[in-house]
Amino acid sequence: MAEKFQYIRFFGDIGIGDVGTVGGKNAALGEMYRALTPQGIRVPNGFAITADAYRAMLEGAQAWEPLHAALDGLSPNDMVDLRRRGAQARAIIYGAQLPEVLKGEILAAYQELQHEYGQALSVAVRSSATAEDLPTASFAGQQETFLNVQGEAALIDACKRCFASLFTDRAIHYRVDKGFDHFRVALSIGVMKMVRSDLAASGVMFSLDTESGFRDVVLVSAAFGLGENIVQGNVDPDDFYVFKPALERGFRQILRRELGSKKLKLIYARDGGTNANTTRNIDTTPEERERFCLSDAEVLRLADYGVAIERHFSARAGRPVPMDMEWAKDGVDGELYMVQARPETVASQKLTHLIEEYQLKGSGPVRITGRAIGNRIGIGSAHVIDSAEQMHEFKSGEVLVTDNTTPDWEPIMKRAAAVVTNRGGRTCHAAIVARELGIPAIVGTGNATQLLRSGEPLTVACTGGETGQVYSGSIPFETKQVDVSQLPATRTKMMLILGNPEIAFQSSFLPNDGVGLARMEFIITEYVKAHPMALLFPERVTDAQERDALSRLTRNYAQPVDFFVERLSEGIATIAAAFYPKPVILRMSDFKSNEYASLLGGRWFEPNESNPMLGFRGAARYSHPAYKQGFGLECAAVRRVREQMGLDNLTIMIPFCRRVQEAEQTIATLREFGLERGLRGLEIYVMCEIPNNVLLIDAFARQFDGFSIGSNDLTQLTLGVDRDSELVAFDFDERDEGVKQLLKMAVEGCQRNGRHSGICGQAPSDYPEIAEFLVRLQIDSISLNPDSVVATVQRVAALEQAIAAARG
Helix, strand or coil: CHHHCCCEEEHHHCCHHHHHHHHHHHHHHHHHHHHCHHHCCCCCCEEEECHHHHHHHHHHCCCHHHHHHHHCCCCCCCHHHHHHHHHHHHHHHHHCCCCHHHHHHHHHHHHHHHHHHCCCCCEEEEEEECCCCECCECCCCCCCEEEEECCHHHHHHHHHHHHHHHHCHHHHHHHHHHCCCCCCCCEEEEEEECCCHHHCEEEEEECCCCCCCCCCEEEEEEEEECCHHHHHCCCCCEEEEEEHHHHHCCCCCCCEEECCCCCEEEEECCCCCCCHHHEEEEECCHHHHCCCCCCHHHHHHHHHHHHHHHHHHHHHHCCCCCEEEEEEECCCCCCEEEEEEEECCCHHHCCCCEEEEEEECCCCCEEEEEEEECCCEEEEEEEEECCHHHHHHCCCCCEEEECCCCHHHHHHHCCCCEEEECCCCCCCHHHHHHHHHCCCEEECCCCHHHHCCCCCEEEEECCCCCEEEEEECCCCEEEEEEEHHHCCCCCCEEEEEECCHHHHHHHCCCCCCCEEEEEHHHHHHHHHCECHHHHHCHHHCCCHHHHHHHHHHCCCCCCHHHHHHHHHHHHHHHHHHHHCCCCEEEECCCCCHHHHHCCECHHHCCCCCCCHHHCCCCHHHHCCCCCHHHHHHHHHHHHHHHHHCCCCCEEEEECCCCCHHHHHHHHHHHHHCCCCCCHHHCCEEEEECCHHHHHCHHHHHCCCCEEEECHHHHHHHHHCCCCCCHHHHHHCCCCCHHHHHHHHHHHHHHHHHCCEEEECCCHHHHCHHHHHHHHHHCCCEEEECHHHHHHHHHHHHHHHHHHHHHCC
16 A cells, blocks of 8 residues: 555554554554564554645645754753743744645545545544654653544644644643653654443553563553543543463463443544544443453453554564553443553663662551552642642642643643542553653542642652552651672572562562562451451341441452452462562461451451450461351462462461361361362471470471471560550560570471471561570571561671571
8 A cells, every 4th residue: 555655654554663654553553463463363443544644735835944043052840941942943833834735645545544444434633743652751641632534624633733733832841841842843743543442341461560560460450431441640540450371371360350430421422533532431321330241252352452552562572572562442342442652661660679668657646548649758838729720839849639630731740749649541642641750649539639738748648559658747767778699698498488478570680589478357358348257248247237248349240259269369379470580478367355356247257355465366266167168268269369360389387286286187177179189289387386386396397398496476475565555565575595495496496397487577677696596506597577578688688698697
């Protein structure tokens, strides 16, 4: 087709090497259409109007000199001046006439698309700048897109508007920031078949985690209707993670999912046209808000597409290229289409060997919470902005508080200490720009603009996982940067203690040999929230409000227990995937009865004990009729992680196992629920936290593959001190000689029996002398909280070197 036209190139005739001619967006679309549609990836056909057409139009209209007059001497940080000059530039270009030959070619190419798709064809008209989608500058959203364009007159008008959008205020400012010459950048236009996602769903997809830069996942964000709502942050979308190594090994499971509220749906306001009112938002139905807008099969198909696209573009570049992609589901044919792909330019540029740690040094009242973006802390006075007309009032160093942001807001976001929005998810505009700028953002708060007041001092903290906090006042914090690639290696394995899946990906970049303690009870509390027995026997919950809450939690599942197994397994799997293939040791639930009772529906199934610390907890529960079926659900979740999700690096660990007979019974119960020691490589560890575990370690070693010393409980039971009692807390000390003697006996017992020895209590993190004591015993592993890893690794490495030197 290309030889028929001077200014038109169909997608089948262009590729990634044609950026200078058709811009980054069109070059990527052509590359996908030409190279990946034969692999089954659906890409709508279309054509590019070349950058030469843009230049020819301006030459014919003698517009270069007026454009220079409009833009030379621009003060980009003067919002009023920027707005005035940008409007002049757009008017100059929109007023220029298209050369007749160009107009004729556009209409001829449009007719060829109509021949392929039918006379009722509607198209998307999308800008594609020649300086677009570079590895360090995305230029995403800087120019305009026009959707559902029908008819020749509407198409020509949309093309003129696209050309003019090269000089939107935001595009002008962005080019100045990135050092691009306005007059060396040209605009190509893509005209492609419109995917009717207004009747279905659409969204974005990344071939890495956008927060941490973790590269082994695909992140899919989805909402009903057209995709602009996600990009602009108008909705809180559904999010899905798929683990690439498992997917490539044939395991067809979603790693983790989060249901978004999806309160709005963007649809067409009328059939065809080009003005901004061709789309409108409508409220989604309660049923739409309460269900995911994609099936599991559709998410996995998109993940397949994402992996294939990343693989292809990486091969073309000769290096790994994580991708930022857009997709749409057609409500007419039900198919999934890829409608854009570009290199991801923020998370992929992070130097993951440099760990930047932010830590608050105080606290204060929490004003509001939302989704944390950026893993940073920012302090400043709030500035609530309700509309773009108020942007010129914003001052550097303030906290921007607004409903949501669009690309027009980028000039003031660059000057903000932090951003807080009512709406948006992790892939909305505010989130993407905040990451690029390196500032913290909290999005999707719901009502920040109503609750916060301009002028009040705020601390915006995004360091505690997925949920960020906006504190009242200026709370001091400290930062430090560590190059983990320069940390020395240690003989002792340094493992992590984790419970929160939300920080697993970022924690994986710390120096580690895996996870020595993954806390199941944290995942149950935060992700499941309900007592497993209450999901098995909801009729025994006689409180109507609690029954209703249980019903709401499980509304999208065939059986309430399916909710428990899926949510628990996805929390576990997220941690296992973050460290794959390193070992992750999962401690089965170790709630005390009072803690179980605090779960939704739990009080109907738990005893009232005077001393829960020494009561119905740990292994004693697992075979007991009062909880055995609940333990069966825990086991089902573990089996799903290992057998269906492909994360066979997961080891399980039994807590608070008092007697050898209890160990034997627990092993039998695990076997009954399909977790047989040695089957499919499964190892089973035990917590060594009761003096009896140490005294009879040879007998316990016949039942278990390894031991992890729980120094907190071992100290409590050795010294007879209730570690929950403030009255006797002064007597709780892991450095006591009796405790150290038991530590020594435990490590030596493991060595004698050829079993793994580790410790997962607080002692090595809190007391350097305990870490030294254990290293001298040659314990196999020490597990640490993430915030103490770097310091402890340095200390252990120095100690090991000193020991080696002393031995000659």
